[in-house]
Amino acid sequence: MPRAASNNGTLHTLRTREMRKKTIDNFGAGCYKCHLLMLQATEKIWMNGAFVKWDDAKVHILTHSLHYGTGVFEGIRCYKSDLGSAVFRLREHVNRLFESAHICQIQIPFTREAVIEAILETIRVNKIDACYIRPLAYLGYGAMGIFPKENPVQLSIAVWPWGSYLGDEGLKNGIRVKISSFTRPHVNSTMVRSKTTANYANSLLAKREALKDGYDEAMLLDTDGYVAEGSGENVFMVRKGVIKTPPLTSILEGITRETLMQLAVDRKMRLVEERFTRDELYIADEAFFTGTAAEITPIREVDNRAIGSGKPGPVTKELQAAYFDCVYGRDNTHKDWLSFVHAG
Numbered sequence: 001m002p003r004a005a006s007n008n009g010t011l012h013t014l015r016t017r018e019m020r021k022k023t024i025d026n027f028g029a030g031c032y033k034c035h036l037l038m039l040q041a042t043e044k045i046w047m048n049g050a051f052v053k054w055d056d057a058k059v060h061i062l063t064h065s066l067h068y069g070t071g072v073f074e075g076i077r078c079y080k081s082d083l084g085s086a087v088f089r090l091r092e093h094v095n096r097l098f099e100s101a102h103i104c105q106i107q108i109p110f111t112r113e114a115v116i117e118a119i120l121e122t123i124r125v126n127k128i129d130a131c132y133i134r135p136l137a138y139l140g141y142g143a144m145g146i147f148p149k150e151n152p153v154q155l156s157i158a159v160w161p162w163g164s165y166l167g168d169e170g171l172k173n174g175i176r177v178k179i180s181s182f183t184r185p186h187v188n189s190t191m192v193r194s195k196t197t198a199n200y201a202n203s204l205l206a207k208r209e210a211l212k213d214g215y216d217e218a219m220l221l222d223t224d225g226y227v228a229e230g231s232g233e234n235v236f237m238v239r240k241g242v243i244k245t246p247p248l249t250s251i252l253e254g255i256t257r258e259t260l261m262q263l264a265v266d267r268k269m270r271l272v273e274e275r276f277t278r279d280e281l282y283i284a285d286e287a288f289f290t291g292t293a294a295e296i297t298p299i300r301e302v303d304n305r306a307i308g309s310g311k312p313g314p315v316t317k318e319l320q321a322a323y324f325d326c327v328y329g330r331d332n333t334h335k336d337w338l339s340f341v342h343a344g
């Protein structure tokens, strides 16, 4: 079972307490942002084919990716579904991990099947029903110039319990968003189709700015000034009965985005992939973020302007409910999206 932060007196516990205090100092007690940082340790982390204890999952300080941002990673969720613990869209996430690596010319030294099995085994070993899953492929210790020469490619898989990323309150009533002063990278800059750690420097700047300014999340525009995505989510808006989401140019090809599009098609809703401006977002009837961590989070305000009634609208609510039906195994038409942790 996951260790409570107060168990064992480990280094992890001390760090968690310290982080919590700092967050409370920054944002005030009771704020969901405090829970965000309270990483709850599990027992073991998979590293390069073997399990190591949580506190022993360490790398050398001269790990290449730590310096130059060349890691590629995934964020996946396992839910305690009505049919047993199940990872949502596992194969699609592992495919994206390999595609990210391919874009960055990183050769993961395991097959896709082996990574899928290692993820399921990591969940089983940690005896956890529901968790967030973080595979990370990175360039290890070796050369220290920018060119990584023959530095070994390493792969780790960690799992831990993680509640709603933007808070239960946000999931229910919607969040407040700020258009970021930071722009999404140009399509020819850091390759946003790849989930590369380097891209998250941009996300982090935007997120920090938004939180410091009292908002819940940042909305980044692309280099042409159109709405792109959140710091870790894709975005949808609804106006005059049409659902719109930005096309796959300067955004991550979100798996939740694709899931939502399928759910909208199933329900014969009108949906287009089309660029839109921030002022069109201001006058949307509804808007919401999608992401593995953020799930389907309604947006109730952008730049202090209420979106629609300022409450989650009917389309958002219907699609959010449909999404949760899928992840919890209540939707018979999309059972193939679930990979069960315990066979049989």
Ligand code: PMP
Pocket (backbone or CB within 6 Å): 075, 203, 229, 230, 231, 232, 233, 234, 251, 252, 253, 254, 255, 256, 257, 290, 291, 292, 293
């Ligand atoms: N955009 C960015 C920048 C993200 O980090 C994420 C989270 N992976 C998403 C969108 C949503 O992607 P997904 O639905 O696959 O989690």
